[in-house]
Amino acid sequence: MELIPSDTRTTATEDGGLNLLTPEAWKALLSRYSHIVLVANSEAVDFERLRSELPETALYVFFNNVYKVLGEPFAGHAVLVARSGVMGANIVHRREVGDVLRFFAGDDFRGVINLRVSPEENFSEESRFNGAKARHLDLTQMLGDLYPTGKIATSGFAMALWLAELQLPGKILLAGFSAKRSEKWKVFDVHDWTFEQIFLRLFARMGSISMMGGVDASPYSALAKRFPDVPPIEIAMTAAEVLSERLHNANGQIDRLMSVTKSIRAIENFFRRFKPKTRKERFLEKSRG
Missing domain, CATH: 3.90.1480 (sialyltransferase cstii, chain A)
Structure with missing residues (x-):
């Protein structure tokens, strides 16, 4: 430099x-x-x-x-x-x-x-x-x-x-x-x-x-051009409404996946206890002690 x-x-x-x-x-x-x-x-x-x-x-x-x-x-x-x-x-x-x-x-x-x-x-x-x-x-x-x-x-x-x-x-x-x-x-x-x-x-x-x-x-720029008479806040609120609905639906699917994979995660957590500690984990333990 x-x-x-x-x-x-x-x-x-x-x-x-x-x-x-x-x-x-x-x-x-x-x-x-x-x-x-x-x-x-x-x-x-x-x-x-x-x-x-x-x-x-x-x-x-x-x-x-x-x-x-x-x-x-x-x-x-x-x-x-x-x-x-x-x-x-x-x-x-x-x-x-x-x-x-x-x-x-x-x-x-x-x-x-x-x-x-x-x-x-x-x-x-x-x-x-x-x-x-x-x-x-x-x-x-x-x-x-x-x-x-x-x-x-x-x-x-x-x-x-x-x-x-x-x-x-x-x-x-x-x-x-x-x-x-x-x-x-x-x-x-x-x-x-x-x-x-x-x-x-x-x-x-x-x-x-x-x-x-x-x-x-951004695809939302195209919306503003297509609907020039619609205030930007209305476009934003409509987009937020749609995104909120999609997120709600996605969360439902995530909940199903969490339920289906519960046993798999339990097995993974059991074996994680035997994993050697990383250098970072050893460093943190030493600095706290």
Whole structure:
């Protein structure tokens, strides 16, 4: 990552191993790019379209396990967001740093952003990223009163909201943010995907960000064009009514499945007791004891 003017740096934390920047420093660092593209780990990402439509002055932001979207080293300005967990950055404690950073071998790689969005998450020191330049970004306060209780924000959502609030001169583009389970990659229930999609699409309609495929592909836009005399609130209420009925019917089918699979789940839970504890579970037990 490029050097930051000394008057915009923050001081390191007490342990001396973290690099935290002020909002002004981040803005100075990111304002040189015409576009900042957040690339989701999703099969919905259209790299061919991205590279053909965007200039070389775009910065591509990747997340954690980039082998989900990259098959070869990336040529272009790029940064890697390494999400933290209770044991530090996930790619660090899972020993995946080398596997991920091999996709960013060129001079255009701007380094790692170790992201924290919850008080339970902990940073990893810069030295743990195999020589890559690392900065640390703490968004716990920004998301504390915003995100639904009991859930935790995805890295992509947190970064999109933070970048929008920085009010950068460049455009913010979200690529592949579909929140859909694919045949290859799953989505995690710890995140509130519905809340995030509503929030991001409202942001897009306000012009704060752009979404490749998200808002402009909405079928409800066609309804507004077909019924121009119907107020938008009526269209929204009708759509909500239909969706509510479909959800009610789906819940009935889910209840049936839960009943049918009760014995299978009982057997699974019995054998789970004999499964060896993960490194994360051992770490948590040790920290509590």
